[in-house]
Amino acid sequence: MSNLKVSFLGLGVMGFPMAGHLSNAGYSVNVYNRTVQKALAWATQYQKGGANVAVSETVAHACEAADIVFMCVGNDNDVREVATQALQVMKPGSILVDHTTASADIARELYAACKDKSVGFLDAPVSGGQAGAENGQLTIMVGGDEDKYNKVEPVMAHYARHSQLLGKSGSGQLAKMMNQICIAGIVQGLAEALHFGQKAGLDCNAVVDVISKGAAQSWQMENRASTMLSNSFDFGFAVDWMRKDLSIALDEARKNGSTLALTALVDQYYADVQKLGGGRWDTSSLLTRLK
Incomplete structure (x- = not known):
């Protein structure tokens, strides 16, 4: 499998270590990032030991010879x-392969464009x-065709503890929405x-030590x-990012007729945290609005 040529587009806090795991596993990795200095820093870190890494200044150059192109960028x-x-x-x-948290609509759109x-x-x-990205312990929710998943899964396994094909195109994004809905309620x-x-x-530390051993x-x-x-x-997953994800879930709920009352409420609580200047705080900062 290491004979495959792979590209990774987007070297943010997630993509940087994910692409690094592929290099460490022996794949020939060509990376692209809008800020080329970030890509050069990645290459400096992961070219040790004679690893076959390359930095491209354009998306096209990074992808033209690739067998698999991974991307992890910002939004739709x-x-x-x-x-x-x-x-x-x-x-x-x-x-x-798109690792971005985005809408199911864009996934279906790209599936059709790729098929053409x-x-x-x-x-x-x-x-x-x-x-999870740094430790290679991510969970990956996947939508698409089984034969393509079977080819890509062994490659993704280098930065995932578990991945699963959940259905046709868009299913991965819908599952991620469920994931974020659950997290929002639990954190609140x-x-x-x-x-x-x-x-x-x-x-409270003592109480948590006790109740963390039970159903809570x-x-x-x-x-x-x-x-x-x-x-x-x-540190951690920023409130701004969580609000982006919850916005995607709430928009999808309006389309499919589901009721996300708690999710909508917690989304507004995160808006309160943003007003406190906590847009880049971890999602656990919901506690600050109660003080």
Whole structure:
């Protein structure tokens, strides 16, 4: 599999380490980032040991020889712009994999555009945050064709602890919306519990140590309760990003007729955090609006 030529477009906090795992696994990796200095920094870090890495100043140059092109950019408009440039040069039989959290509509649009070019497409948003990307422990939700997934899955496994094909194009993005809906509700519940405990005069760290062993346990409780109690939020998955993701979910809910009352409420709570200047704070900063 390491004979495959892969490209990675977008070297943000997620893409940078994800592309690095591919290089460390022995793949020939060509990277592109809008800020070329970031791409050069990536190459400096991962070209050790004779790794076959390359930096491209254009999307086209990065993609023209690739068997698989991975991308992790910002939003629907970024996805469309970058994918359009990639498809101008991608060879028939290659596969475009989008790790961006975006809408199901853009996934279906790109699936059709890729099919016209005899290129495969998978929408494959990830969960696990920066730490998951750095440790190669991401969860990947995938939509698309099974034969394309079977070809790409062993490559993604270098930065994922689990990936799963969930259905036709767009299914990966819909699953990621469910993921974010769950997280929003859990974080708000945890924030309210900690706020309640503090007002009641309890040692909340001790309480969390107890209740995290029971039915209340969650990833958020295990990984965020202590930092919430210490008022530390300058890290992690930013509120601005979460609001983008929740906006996508709420828009999809309007289309399919589902009711997301709690999600809409928590989205407004995150708007309150933004007004406090916390747009780049971790999502666990919901606690700040209760103080």
